[in-house]
Amino acid sequence: MSAAEKLAQRGVLPTLRFLTCGSVDDGKSTLIGRLLFEQKLIFDDQLAALERDSKKHGTVGDDIDFALLVDGLEAEREQGITIDVAYRYFSTDKRAFIVADTPGHEQYTRNMATGASNADLAIILVDARKGLLTQTFRHATIVSLIGIRHVVLAVNKIDLVDYDETVFDKIVADFADFAESLGFRSITPIPMSARHGDNISNPSARTPWFKGQHLLAHLEAIDVEEDRAGRPFRMAVQWVNRPHLDFRGFAGTISSGSIKPGDEIVVAASGRKSRVTRIVTAGGDLDRAQAGDAVTLTLADEVDIARGDLLAAPQDRPQVADQFAAHLIWMADEKMLPGRSYLMKIGARLVPASITELKHRVDVNTLDKHAAKTLALNEVGFCNLNAGAPIAFDPYAENHDTGAFILIDRFTNSTAAAGMISFGLRRATNVHLQELAVDKAQRARLKHQKPAVLWFTGLSGAGKSTVANIVEARLNARGAHTILLDGDNVRHGLNRDLGFTDADRVENIRRVGEVAKLMTEAGLIALCSFISPFRAERRMVRELLGEGEFIEVFVDTPLEDCIARDPKGLYKRALAGEIKNFTGVDQAYERPEAAEIVLARNGESAEKSADEVIAQLIERGIIEH
C-alpha cells in the first residue's frame, strides 16, 4: 500500500498548507498567535515567556501580544516586522496544518512567493479601517501567479470599525472586482478580530450579520486536492541506485499520476521506452504507487537514464524544448540581464539557461504590462528563455512540479529567480544539429596549430589592443593562422545596434563569443580584445569553447595609469560626466580570479608583454616552438 493510501485509510485528511499575507500592521502574526492560543497549542512555558516578552517589546499594553510568539528573529522583533518566512505547525481533530507566515513589508515580495510556492490556500489580511491597499493587490497577484486557487479574505480589526457590516461589504466587493481576472477557484471573506478572537475559531456574537463559517471551520473543511494521482504519470529521477551490478533502480518522488509493475514508461527527453518491473521500497515491493510516494523503480530494459531525466506515461508525454516562455519573479539584488548565463534547476535537472527576451514586466499592483529591458529585485516579468539542452516540462498551470524552476546566479550561487513555464516555443526535436564531416581538429591540423581564443580583458586604455596587435603580428610571422576581433571594430559592424548598458554589454560579449567559437571551428587562433567587465560573460564564452581553448589574458594596468594615458580621451569625458556607464568610472570592472595569463603592466613595454603571451602559447602547445 502506498503512503498516501495508508493515510486515507486511517481517515487522516491531507495536511493543509496555507500562508498568511498582508501589510505591515494588518495583524498576520497576531492572527496566527491567536489561532495557536485558542487551540491550546501555546504551551505553558511558551506562554510564560510570551508574557515576559510582551512587557518588554509588546505594543498592546498589558494584554498578551500574540505577534511576539511568531515573530522569531531578534532583529525583526526590534523592528517590529517579519523579515522572512516562518513556519508554524498545528493540528485539530480534523486536520493538520502548516502555516507560512510571510512578510508584509513591501521589499520582501520574494519571501512571500517562497511561502506561497508550497501552499494550497492563502489568507489575505486587510485592515478594516484602511480597506484594500496597494500591497493587497500585490499579494493577491503573486498568490495567483504562484497558482494558489483558494483565498480567504480576512477583514481584520473589524472591532475598530464597530463591527460595521457596510465596511465589510465594501471591501469584499472591491476585492471581487480586482480578483476577477486572477483565476481563483474560491474566495471566502470573513470579518474578524485577531486581537479579540472574533470569528477565528469560534463564531462571534458581535457580527450577527455574518452568516459564513469562522476561519478555523473553513480551513478544516476546505477541499484543495487537485487529484494529482488522476493525472498523467510523471517522476523525475533524483538518484540512480546501483548497490551492485545486478541492481539498477531509479529513485524519485512521483509528481503526478500512478504506476504499477508492467506499465510502460518513456524517458521524456530521449523518447526511449521501457516497462516497470518492480516498485522497490524498504518495506517490500509495491503493487502500485501514486503521486507523493517516494519510490525506486526498476525497468525491463537497459535504458540510458541519469539523474534529472523525467519519466512519463508514453500516451501522455510532457513537452520537450530548449526554448520556452515563462513568468519570472526576480529575487536577486543584482538585476536580471538578458543574455547572461544562469543555471536553471527544474525537477532534478540542472542546465545553463539564459533569458533571450523580456517580453514585458508585470506591474503586480495593477496587472498592467510594461515594456522593460531588465528586472530588478521583487519584479515580475514574462520572458523567453533558452536552455543549454532540451528539457522536459509541463506548463506550470498543469503541473507545478514539472513546470516550476529556479535560476541560480553562477557566481554568488544565490537563487536569482523563480520561474513558471507557460509554454514551449519550439519543439527542439525538430531542430537537429548538422553532423559535419570535417571537424575543427582536422582543420587545425593542416595549420600546425591548436585552435584557441585569446581573450584580452582589462580597463579601457589598459593596452589590450596594443598587446593583441603585437601578438598577432608575431604569430603571423611564425606562420600561425589568426584573426583579431577588436571591441571598437566589432561595434562598428556586427554590434552597431548595441549601446553600453549592462544588458547591451552582455549581448555584445555573447555575440563576440559565438563569432570567436566559429573562428575556432575554422581552426584559427582568435584574438579578442574587449573590456568585458563582467566575470559572468567571460565565463559564458569560456563555456562555449572546448577544454583548454579559452585563454583569458588579463591586461592588469592600474586605473590611475589608464586615466593618465587616456589614449582616446575617454576618461576625461567620463570623469566630466559626458559618457555614462564607463568601466572604471561609474561602472564596475570585475577582475578575473583565475586568468590563464596575467600581464601586470607597471611600465612594462607592450613588446615584453607580447613575448610573455607567445611563451605561454608555446608552453600550452597552441603553437609549435
Add this chain to the structure above:
Amino acid sequence: MREVVAEFRNPVMLYSIGKDSSVMLHIAMKAFFPAKPPFPLLHVDTTWKFREMISFRDETAARLGLDLLIHVNDEGVARGVSPVASGSSVHTQVMKTEGLRQALDKWGFDAAFGGARRDEEKSRAKERIFSHRSAQHGWDPRNQRPELWRLFNTRIKAGESMRVFPLSNWTELDVWDYIAEEDIPVVPLYFAKERPVVERDGALIMVDDARLPLLQGETPRMEKVRFRTLGCYPLTGAIHSDAANLDEIIAEMRASTTSERQGRLIDHDESGSMEKKKREGYF
C-alpha cells in the same frame, strides 16, 4: 536525502542518538534501499551524554552496518570544560558547537544532515531545509536562499557547506506517530522507569554517574520519570511520567501543556539564545 547524495561530494549525517536522529536514520535506510545510505554517521560526543545513549548509539551502528564517526573536542576536555564546572553555555559552545566545527573540518564534509525541526524553537522556524553555511560554519538569517516548491539550490563555493534538515516540517507528535507506525527503536530513556534524580532549579536531573556533584541537601531519589528530549545528562530535565510504551507517550503528548525543549536548560540562558548559538554554528 537523495538530493544531497546526488549533489554533494562528501555528505555526513549528524547522529545525536535522540528520537529525531532515529527517525532521520530510518528514513535514510528507506531512501537508499536496497543500497545502504552512502554516507557515515557522525556523533559529536560531549562526554556527558547518558550512558544508555552511548550504548544505544553503538548498537544501532552495528545493527545497521553503518560507519560511525565519533568526535570529541579534546581541547575542551583538556581545558576541563564540563557542564558542571563551566556552566551550560560554555559547555555547549565548546563541546558541541566547536566540536562540531572541528569534526566537519577534520573530515571535510560539505553537507551535513541534522534532525532539527522547525516546530522546536522560534529561530528554527525560519531555518531552511537546505541551510547555507559560510566557510566558518556561520549562519546568516538575513541572507538565506529562498526555497520554492521542492527545488533546492545546492550550489556552494569551495570551503562552504550546507546543513540539511529533512525533518524540518515534522512536529514532535509526527515523530512519535511515525516511530510507532514504523516500529523504530529509540533510546529507553524516553520511556518511564524508576530512575535516580535530584531536583535542581526546578528541573529533574538524573544522576547518571558519579561526576555529578551533589549540592548540599540533595539526595538522589528514585522516581518514575522519562525524557522528552535527550542532551547532556546534567543539562536535560526529566518529567514525571507513567508512559512506559509508545501509545502511552503519544497519549501523554496530546495532553501536554509544556513544550518539548522546556527540559533543555541551554535554551533558557537568555531569550533569543538559540539564534545566537546558530549564528555561531550550532545546529
